[in-house]
Amino acid sequence: MKDSAETPPDPTELLVCTKCRRGRTEPGDDRWPGQVLFDALEALPLPEGVRLTPVECLQNCDHGCTVALRGGARWTYVFANVDEVVGAAMILDGAAQYHAQPDGLIPWRERPEHFKRNCVARIPPLEAPNV
Amino acid sequence: MKDSAETPPDPTELLVCTKCRRGRTEPGDDRWPGQVLFDALEALPLPEGVRLTPVECLQNCDHGCTVALRGGARWTYVFANVDEVVGAAMILDGAAQYHAQPDGLIPWRERPEHFKRNCVARIPPLEAPNV
Numbered sequence: 001m002k003d004s005a006e007t008p009p010d011p012t013e014l015l016v017c018t019k020c021r022r023g024r025t026e027p028g029d030d031r032w033p034g035q036v037l038f039d040a041l042e043a044l045p046l047p048e049g050v051r052l053t054p055v056e057c058l059q060n061c062d063h064g065c066t067v068a069l070r071g072g073a074r075w076t077y078v079f080a081n082v083d084e085v086v087g088a089a090m091i092l093d094g095a096a097q098y099h100a101q102p103d104g105l106i107p108w109r110e111r112p113e114h115f116k117r118n119c120v121a122r123i124p125p126l127e128a129p130n131v
Numbered sequence: 132m133k134d135s136a137e138t139p140p141d142p143t144e145l146l147v148c149t150k151c152r153r154g155r156t157e158p159g160d161d162r163w164p165g166q167v168l169f170d171a172l173e174a175l176p177l178p179e180g181v182r183l184t185p186v187e188c189l190q191n192c193d194h195g196c197t198v199a200l201r202g203g204a205r206w207t208y209v210f211a212n213v214d215e216v217v218g219a220a221m222i223l224d225g226a227a228q229y230h231a232q233p234d235g236l237i238p239w240r241e242r243p244e245h246f247k248r249n250c251v252a253r254i255p256p257l258e259a260p261n262v
Contacts (some may be wrong), residue, residue: 053255055255058252058254059252059253060251060252077190078252101261111173120190121189121197121252122189123146123254124186124249
């Protein structure tokens with residue numbers, strides 16, 4: 001008999017736009033803000049079940065830095081205006097909360113304030129996976 | 132031997148936010164703008180391979196009406212600021228162009244002007260489907 005309590009949830013993917021310029025015409029320390037954010041995230045311990053994926057342009061260029069969360073049967077979420085210096089830990093906390101929800105819907109009151117105010121879009125899970 | 136030329140492309144899904152208010156505090160003809168857009172799309176012949184899906188809130192509420200395109204191994208795209216009265220035909224033309232691209236990347240010069248200026252976000256295809 002399969003015990004669902006022992007089944008780990010589907011993995012969560014944290015996508016980070018590494019080309020984000022966030023209004024700059026030149027990078028800072030030779031890195032664009034998006035790369036600074038990605039490096040900051042990579043330097044921290046990732047929550048269990050969350051993996052990090054660099055993406056060259058999530059095309060939210062006017063409101064970067066931008067990240068997306070997806071995985072399994074969860075809604076995909078896109079969040080904008082992430083501070084590349086101080087935002088990494090907040091994003092990982094939010095990613096852990098997202099990962100804990102089978103549908104990716106973090107209860108509103110528990111949602112990070114940044115997630116509440118900077119959701120660019122959400123996309124429903126595929127109704128019929130593998131089709 | 133499988134002839135790839137005879138294999139139809141994976142279906143494309145056109146998602147429409149039916150709850151979009153686009154700044155209104157009351158619906159127009161008893162319908163919210165997002166529903167008006169959905170109804171307009173439903174009344175037109177859909178391009179081959181494109182199916183229409185209503186979604187209750189894509190959470191791009193400040194820049195509606197909003198639609199998304201996804202399907203198969205294509206990038207997912209989210210487009211904002213769609214006019215619910217005159218925008219439907221343009222969206223379907225764009226959906227047909229999107230469907231024709233295995234990766235969903237419509238060449239820039241061929242891309243509808245609205246798609247060029249109102250892309251909210253794009254999300255890469257899953258690298259390992261079914262994982």
